[in-house]
Amino acid sequence: MSWRSGDFNRAQISSVFHPFVPAHAADSLHEVDLQKLWDRGKRLLLLDVDNTLVQWRKEDFPGEILSWLEQAKALGFQICIVSNTRRVERLTRIAATLGVSTVRGRFKPSRQMFAKALDLFDRGPQEAIMIGDQLLTDVLGANRAGIEAIWVRKMDAHEFGGTRINRMMENLLRGPIYQALVTPVDETPAAPDLERAKPLAERTIIHQIVKFCVVGATSFVIDAGLTYLFVKVLPWHGGLLSDTLGNWLRGAAPGIFKYAKTPDAAATPILTGAAALVAMFNSFVWNRSWTFEVRGKEEQLGQLRRFYAVSIIGFVMNDLITSGIYNRFRHMKNALLLGKFVAAFVVAVWNFIGQRFYAFRH
Numbered sequence: 001m002s003w004r005s006g007d008f009n010r011a012q013i014s015s016v017f018h019p020f021v022p023a024h025a026a027d028s029l030h031e032v033d034l035q036k037l038w039d040r041g042k043r044l045l046l047l048d049v050d051n052t053l054v055q056w057r058k059e060d061f062p063g064e065i066l067s068w069l070e071q072a073k074a075l076g077f078q079i080c081i082v083s084n085t086r087r088v089e090r091l092t093r094i095a096a097t098l099g100v101s102t103v104r105g106r107f108k109p110s111r112q113m114f115a116k117a118l119d120l121f122d123r124g125p126q127e128a129i130m131i132g133d134q135l136l137t138d139v140l141g142a143n144r145a146g147i148e149a150i151w152v153r154k155m156d157a158h159e160f161g162g163t164r165i166n167r168m169m170e171n172l173l174r175g176p177i178y179q180a181l182v183t184p185v186d187e188t189p190a191a192p193d194l195e196r197a198k199p200l201a202e203r204t205i206i207h208q209i210v211k212f213c214v215v216g217a218t219s220f221v222i223d224a225g226l227t228y229l230f231v232k233v234l235p236w237h238g239g240l241l242s243d244t245l246g247n248w249l250r251g252a253a254p255g256i257f258k259y260a261k262t263p264d265a266a267a268t269p270i271l272t273g274a275a276a277l278v279a280m281f282n283s284f285v286w287n288r289s290w291t292f293e294v295r296g297k298e299e300q301l302g303q304l305r306r307f308y309a310v311s312i313i314g315f316v317m318n319d320l321i322t323s324g325i326y327n328r329f330r331h332m333k334n335a336l337l338l339g340k341f342v343a344a345f346v347v348a349v350w351n352f353i354g355q356r357f358y359a360f361r362h
Contacts, residue, residue, distance in 0.1 A: 008180045022151035030068040044123045048132030049083040051154040109141035211291040219279040226275035242267040292360040310354030314347040
């Protein structure tokens with residue numbers, strides 16, 4: 001799931017996730033608005049080290065990070081490093097280089113280091129802000145201590161093995177947590193991320209399935225109605241169209257139609273195919289403009305070509321299923337409609353997948 005920045009309102013999601021929700025997410029540490037924090041009464045900056053201040057195991061700080069720290073000192077902020085690193089010597093060197101303090105204690109998300117930092121600077125939780133790149137240590141630990149947290153995007157892909165395990169859990173939490181995002185400011189979220197953040201009933205694919213079913217229902221009525229009309233009702237030269245056409249087919253190609261025990265059985269594949277073509281065109285028009293909301297004429301020809309590629313396969317499936325069931329159960333009164341119903345269901349699944357991901361793909 002791609003990174004998203006902005007302010008969070010934890011009241012928008014289940015209380016189960018509240019401990020993991022930051023007050024804000026920023027693209028990097030130097031993107032955090034120090035003046036805004038100062039105006040809100042924040043006086044103590046608690047900072048993580050790896051992938052927040054500097055890359056994992058590195059000690060060469062980006063220029064913008066150093067400038068941000070100088071700005072923080074100029075405003076009057078007190079600064080303290082709160083890190084889980086086991087490399088105490090490196091941590092000491094970093095603190096000395098940056099001219100800031102550090103505390104040690106039980107690892108985050110324990111409250112201990114946060115409490116030590118507050119005692120060291122004689123500040124209350126409401127005056128402090130924690131800034132770090134991990135939900136399960138920096139954000140969770142700060143929230144447990146009653147301190148607001150700012151979640152920043154990690155600086156680099158390289159990190160400690162245990163941190164990578166934390167990231168797996170973090171990725172699972174992002175979906176529900178991003179539902180609390182109220183003011184994205186740094187990045188427009190990717191469409192798949194926005195979709196996953198929506199309630200199931202509001203997702204685009206659910207709306208498309210409903211619309212597709214409505215279009216499918218109208219096409220089914222057209223298809224079944226025309227099939228019944230062609231096979232059972234429409235007259236031709238003193239008899240039914242199906243009998244006349246079936247007799248001609250069995251006479252013209254007896255080897256091909258030897259399976260048909262009656263004239264109408266021979267004609268059924270042709271007549272159901274004609275009905276299906278009309279219903280197919282109905283589906284193309286409505287699914288393009290309504291279900292998948294395709295606009296413009298630029299891709300119309302390509303969409304039409306892909307649509308018919310999908311639909312022809314569906315048409316063959318429809319014909320085989322309908323004819324097979326009709327010939328197998330033709331002694332039943334509604335064998336034809338039964339065949340059409342079963343075929344419609346199977347082909348509908350095929351057509352939705354093919355149209356959404358192939359014919360009308362964006």
